[in-house]
Amino acid sequence: MTEYKMFQGCTIGNRIPFLEASARKVFDKLGITTSEAAFSCCPDPVGFNSVDHESWLAMGARNLTIAEDEKKDIISLCNGCFQTLKMVNTELLHNEHEKSKVNKILGQIGREFKGTINVKHFVEVLHDIGAEKIKEMMSKELNGMKVACHTGCHYNRPSEIMQTDDPFKPKKLRAIVSATGAIPVDYEEETLCCGAGVGNAEEEPAMQVLANKLKSAKAAGAEALIVNCPACFQQFDTNQKKAEKLAGEAFNMPILYVTELLALAFGEKADDIGLKFHRTRTNQLLEKYNIA
């Protein structure tokens, strides 16, 4: 049995850990085993790489060496961590010059990047396990629930490096969601960003991007938005009210992490996975589909 090093990242680990609770319950049921390690921040591909590329590479490489020490692949619960670790791994594997620069820095703490492990996004891992196995574990069909899938940008772009899914028509999240009986709707803005990045500089344009996204999902009849990144989750869940204000329109769109959707389908109680910590209420949706 492959054991992965768990990389929950700063946002899930130290801010919204209920997402990790659903992920762990789902992993247990599907036989995905993980162990902890003393990773630092990935670091953030939007924030920290914009501050200093060299520092970003070196810090990312250090995290990779921790997993290399144990000869285990990393499973990431977050698009941002996934993109950083995968990009650093790829860049250093293919660029001897950068690699020797980074290894000179890592040498000061007695570490060396070797490039011997892989980095996986949890959606890839769930997809590899497959719909059949997911169906086997289900005790609750979510038949007919119309949902909008949002993979987020850093899950599949730039595709040449990420190699997870189609860059403009991602299929894996849809396949996982469909296994539960929910129906992914087609909506025009499926690959549009949640807008979190621009929000670091200015709020209003970020809320406009967010409103464009939610409007499109709503117009397509989605009853919930399914995500696989904590930064997107926070943007949709925490900032939805602000986007509503700007758009002059109520979205009332429940946001579910794909592992929350799966956990509910596997019969987990909403309380045990901390659904009450969501800002945008999920009650009506749960009642409609008879989920406790």
Added chain:
Amino acid sequence: MVSVDYELRKKVMDAHIHDALKYCYQCGRCTDVCPVSRVAPERYNPRANIMLSFLGLNIFKGQQNNFAIWGCTVCDTCDEICPQKIELTEIFAVLKNMSIAAGEGPDYYTTQASAIYDAGKAIPSQAAIERRREQLGLPKIEEPNVEEVQKILNATKLNTILKK
């Protein structure tokens, strides 16, 4: 008058995209698909940023939180669509790194980097969340080795950028 910023030119050309930049034919596909250009067309334009970077025309300097570069939401859509396979966001990272080094980026970025320098994490652990983790039956987060982190970031001279 705008003059050529040779440091910018050199850094842009050194970034591992090498000379790919010179194949930009200004088709504007990047701007067509950019979600920020769509909501703020007068204020953010990746096509123009590529042209200016290539020419070494640094019009970005001298402004705190300059939206013309910091408006990018880093969705990587432009990288994906560019017919010339230019990795635009890598060039934009060069522009942003220079802006931070000049002390001009939005506070968010240096505040986050500072937290990473001090605690090894963008979001350091907090007692309330640790309790919540326990209630949810989650294992404790293993704390990173901050000494190692700081040694690395001193070697890359991030400490001077962050005035540590």
